[in-house]
Amino acid sequence: MSTTIDQTLERASRTESLEKQRRFINAYWLRPENAFWMYLRSEALSLVPIRGPIADLGCGDGVFSFLHADGVFAPEFDVFGAVARLEEVQTNDADIFDHVDDDYAPGIVSPPTFRIDVGTDLKSNLLGKADRLGFYDRLTPCDHNVALPFSDDSFETVYCNTAYWVENVEGFLAEVARVTRSCGTVVLQVKLDAIADYTMQSHGSVLGDRWMGLMNRGRIECWSSVCDRLTWESRFASAGLEIVGEVPIATRTHAHIWDIGLRPIAPMLIKAMNAIHPHLRAEIKRDWVDLFAELLRPFCDSNMDLFDEESEPAELQYVLTPR
Ligand SMILES: C[S@@+](CC[C@H](N)C(=O)[O-])C[C@H]1O[C@@H](n2cnc3c(N)ncnc32)[C@H](O)[C@@H]1O
Secondary structure, eight states: OOOOHHHHHHHHHHHHHHHHHHHHHHHTTTOHHHHHHHHHHHHHHTTSOOOSSEEEETOTTSHHHHHHTTOEEOTTOOTTSSOOOGGGHHHHOOOTTSOOOTTOOOOEEEOOSSOEEEEEESOHHHHHHHHTTTOEEEEEEOOTTSOOSSOTTOEEEEEESOGGGOTTHHHHHHHHHHHEEEEEEEEEEEEBGGGGGGSGGGGHHHHOHHHHHHHHTTTGGGOTTOBOHHHHHHHHHHTTEEEEEEEEEEOHHHHHHHHHTTGGGHHHHHHHHHHSOHHHHHHHHHHHHHHHHHHHGGGOSTTOOOOSSOOOOSEEEEEEEEO
16 A cells, blocks of 8 residues: 555654653653653744744753754763762752853753843853753843843743743743744743642641651742633733634643653653663663663653543643734
């Protein structure tokens, strides 16, 4: 039976998706639950045409956006090679990634297909890491709780997956509207508070504070402005942002898998993998990535939900434009 053009294109697009999944798993391998979530974000973001100048607000180390833009890292690169304060994770909720060495140099096989004009973040170490990707034209440390250091109408596209981390979210959204050109595009990927119902958070009274602390390690506390869909939408309206489209990024099923993940044991895993010979690390990593590429494959679909009843997504992507 002959193969149609449609079948050939479908096969090529499937191969491309699998390669992309693998690139995300490779970069975030010791936290596979983050790897698939990042991939889902990238898939949702791929639905939106991106025009420059582009701002990536809260870009962190830039690895997500680099991978989204089809940059390819060398197999040995991952975000766990350059970490610090592993011992303080349990005691101080330390951010192990908030650290950059002078010789930090991610191996790059091929650069992304586009560049980002501006990246921002609160943490200058993370911006230092982003700088080494050679992918951002400018990296600006700033706190999104106060006015953004950009003039009106600076950007054609503003992307942000960290709005729900900002305490003064109303002020931040108004700033996002101000710096985006009229007819420009704002892409916000936000968590919904329904996620609490899909995690152990809703069983805190049974499990106790100590257990919740060991499991969460401060992650929920970072989400100062997480809320329901209606509240996000009324915040957008107050900030002068009109909704052009919305798509779910992650379902209740994704949230359940992500909830447990490898978070509590990640510091020990990272320490072990960074202490062994690079050849052995590479060998284990290859087998690990092979395994998780298969295990995560069914979940690399934003609509994948194993529950029968409909429920609110755990995370949504909004596409907005200034009014
Ligand atoms: C989960 S990380 C996401 C980073 C990146 N966008 C990514 O996808 O990998 C959240 C980022 O938001 C940054 N952040 C948190 N609060 C912030 C604030 N008030 N102003 C600027 N950046 C902030 C953190 O430093 C961190 O890099």
